[in-house]
Amino acid sequence: MSRRILIFCVFAAAAAVLFMRLGFWQLDRLHERQARNAIIEQQQRGAPLPLVDLPHDTAQAHYRTASVEGRYDYAHELVLSNRTRRGSPGVELLTPVHILGSDTAVLVNRGWVYSPDGASVDQKRWREGETARLKGYVELISADTGLAISSHPRVVRHVSRAELTAKIPYPVASFYLVAVGDTTDLAHPARRDLPVLDDGPHLGYAMQWFSFALIAIAGAGIVVRRERTTV
Numbered sequence: 101m102s103r104r105i106l107i108f109c110v111f112a113a114a115a116a117v118l119f120m121r122l123g124f125w126q127l128d129r130l131h132e133r134q135a136r137n138a139i140i141e142q143q144q145r146g147a148p149l150p151l152v153d154l155p156h157d158t159a160q161a162h163y164r165t166a167s168v169e170g171r172y173d174y175a176h177e178l179v180l181s182n183r184t185r186r187g188s189p190g191v192e193l194l195t196p197v198h199i200l201g202s203d204t205a206v207l208v209n210r211g212w213v214y215s216p217d218g219a220s221v222d223q224k225r226w227r228e229g230e231t232a233r234l235k236g237y238v239e240l241i242s243a244d245t246g247l248a249i250s251s252h253p254r255v256v257r258h259v260s261r262a263e264l265t266a267k268i269p270y271p272v273a274s275f276y277l278v279a280v281g282d283t284t285d286l287a288h289p290a291r292r293d294l295p296v297l298d299d300g301p302h303l304g305y306a307m308q309w310f311s312f313a314l315i316a317i318a319g320a321g322i323v324v325r326r327e328r329t330t331v
Contacts, residue, residue: 123309211289
């Protein structure tokens with residue numbers, strides 16, 4: 101076997117190993133998604149619970165269908181920047197809700213509105229009255245990301261503890277409600293849909309990587325065989 105063919109085979113074998121690793125990585129992601137979907141499905145069973153009745157353990161509260169009733173605090177509403185919907189730029193409105201009898205407010209993602217620059221919006225246009233009565237599912241406020249906090253007093257890039265503490269002057273619960281419902285009613289922001297529980301593209305991607313590995317090995321075999329037949 102010539103040196104040139106040997107080097108080609110080494111590169112083909114290395115590529116095949118890499119492609120196989122990427123294929124198994126996609127299978128791992130598939131299993132993670134399936135486990136996440138199973139948790140979401142379990143959490144969403146049953147009627148929505150009032151937020152005040154949710155378990156204090158955030159892991160048990162995550163993804164639970166829930167409801168909230170209280171008073172909107174539009175003065176401390178935040179704009180979650182750079183949120184796209186169906187290819188259009190926009191923002192999502194995060195509004196604190198004060199629940200009667202509690203000194204801790206709950207943040208509610210009321211939905212998406214169009215914003216050409218993905219940051220500025222007429223917040224007063226999207227107010228829904230003083231009383232909040234919403235249903236949705238529970239998301240967790242993320243740990244501090246370490247990223248720079250937006251200098252705008254009402255704009256946030258992430259729903260993180262650091263951003264909320266910097267811009268809301270009172271305690272906020274460790275989870276927030278994502279409102280779901282009508283996505284076409286222009287009287288309020290477009291609500292989110294419930295999380296999609298499909299397997300995603302991971303299995304297809306895994307099969308592609310495994311196919312690339314097979315092609316690399318088969319290609320090396322064909323090159324070696326041709327060299328031998330021409331000698």
